[in-house]
Amino acid sequence: MKEDFLHYLWKFKKFDTLNLKTFNGEEITIINVGQYLELAGPDFFNAQITIGNQKWAGNVEIHLKSSDWYVHHHERDEAYKNVILHVVWEHDTEIFRKNNTEIPVLELKKYVDAVTISNYQSLISPKSWIFCEKQIQEIDEFVFKNWQERLFFERLERKSKPIFDLLEQTNQDWEAVLFCLLAKNFGLNTNGEIFFKIAQTIPFSIIRKESFEVENLEALIFGTAGLLDYEKEDNYFKDLKFRYFYLLHKYQLDKSYVEPVQFFKHRPDNFPTIRLSQFANLYHSQENLFSRINMLNSLKSCYDLFQVSASEYWLNHYQFDKESPKKKKSLSKSFIDLIVINTIIPLQFTFAKSQGKEISEDLIRLLNEVAPEKNAIIDKFNSFGIVSKSAFETQSLLQLKNEYCNKSKCLECSVGIELLKKQLVV
Incomplete structure (x- = not known):
């Protein structure tokens, strides 16, 4: 008990x-x-x-x-x-x-009564992955859909808190906040925090001033990432290194050090060199990016906005001084989907909240266009008969697992409460 x-x-x-x-x-x-x-x-x-x-x-x-x-x-x-x-x-x-x-x-x-107690004991024991894994698919669809919606917005509320914190740090500069959030997104799980620190280290006012020349952006970003700390024969590398130290002198910046970026266990297309170049090219090709992102209301418009590639040098490179077969390194639709899930939707939600506006239906509509995520948690729910059709549903399930199932909050969960209402089947 x-x-x-x-x-x-x-x-x-x-x-x-x-x-x-x-x-x-x-x-x-x-x-x-x-x-x-x-x-x-x-x-x-x-x-x-x-x-x-x-x-x-x-x-x-x-x-x-x-x-x-x-x-x-x-x-x-x-x-x-x-x-x-x-x-x-x-x-x-x-x-x-x-x-x-x-x-x-x-x-x-x-x-x-004894039935209520038995239902409770049946719900909480025994546990393998989640308590209700043998019963969850029995939940009424209407109840489950409503619960998913609440879970989704709980997740957005949690994601909005660090965004508001970042706003305080940047003097309410939404463009600077977006720069940091996108950097983290481009770094994925392995390099996300490192890319985030890189973006925080570079004053966004300098990004604004230097965005007209992509080599300058790459020099700043690669230099801050520590990728220009070596001696190489490659002319492109030498040019970026020269630009980096020139920009440090121009803006009277101290050379900053962040944790080294990781190449290990990444597919070449996800190498930090490629992702950072794509990130630089995004800010070279798009002005007032926050305003553009805040107006996105369809997946197609997201794909159109993020049609960017790494710089020409990276057509036949994944690392400096190492040539590779020629291949254009553009952002894939699956990568843009991650940007929609992890940056665009949380940012739109947070901005609307700061303005006292209600855009819940718009956010659900946009995320329902995005393909469901693929990971171990979603695969496990799928094995229990909970099959997701969109990223809206997978985001809800991640919230359910992490904030309710893992913390044994069955009695604060609509699924658990519904199961307690059922008559015990012997």
């Missing part, structure tokens, strides 16, 4: 509410269970109940045992002085407020 199950029982009144009595025999009528806070302090705020002939308004605290009140030292805490009812699974001792008045106790185990 866990306390969150008791929270669920009280919140949804999943017990016999018609014959309730305190442990001392006084009749209880629940008028309002109160607001579930999930914060410090009592569990349910501003509840309304009648005990005997007296109506009470105040807070409700829930524990597995009455003695937990003292274990958690609530008797010393002013936040608990307005508790009007102590709801417990098992009553093992009397509880008193700081002023020595006794708090009425409802022992819940007397009022919960």
Whole structure:
């Protein structure tokens, strides 16, 4: 038995509410269970109940045992002085407020039927990958779709927080924020944080000034990445190195050092040299990129905007001084899909939120055009019969797995709550 199950029982009144009595025999009528806070302090705020002939308004605290009140030292805490009812699974001792008045106790185990308890035990045990993996596909489609939408926006809320932090650091410069977010996206999982630090190191005002010449952008970005710290025979390398130190002198910048970029385990098309060149060419070819991205409303418009390739030198190179068969290094549609998922959608959401605008339907519509992601988590859900048709659905499932399943929050999950409502099948 866990306390969150008791929270669920009280919140949804999943017990016999018609014959309730305190442990001392006084009749209880629940008028309002109160607001579930999930914060410090009592569990349910501003509840309304009648005990005997007296109506009470105040807070409700829930524990597995009455003695937990003292274990958690609530008797010393002013936040608990307005508790009007102590709801417990098992009553093992009397509880008193700081002023020595006794708090009425409802022992819940007397009022919960066996089916509800069995359903709960069936839901939380045993666990292999997720608790409900054998039952999740039984959930009503309407309920599941609504839950996916909520999960999606929970995920966007989480993604918006570091964007707002970045805005503070850049004096509310959305273009500079976008520069950093796109850099991280271009670095993928392995180099994402390194690319992000590279973008943070270069003042975006300099990117604006030097964007007319792609070699200058490459020089700044490659130099900051430490890729020009060597001696090579290649003329293109020598030119970038000369430009880099000229730009350092021009803008009176100190040479910065970041963690070395990683080539290991990458396919050549994902080498940091290629991705950084494509990134530089994007900012060379597009002015006012934030405004353009904020107006994107279809996947085709995203593909059109990100039609960029690495510089000509990289047609027959993946690394400096090493020639390779000639191949144009353009951004693939699958890579642009990742940009849509990880940069465009979160940025549009955050900007709209900052402006007090509602664009939820537009975001869902755009992400429904994007192919579903492919990873181990999505593959596992697929094996349980939860097959995603778009990135909107896969993003929701990632949120479900990471924030609910992994944290055993079944009783805060619509899937778990629906399964608890079902009759136990023996």
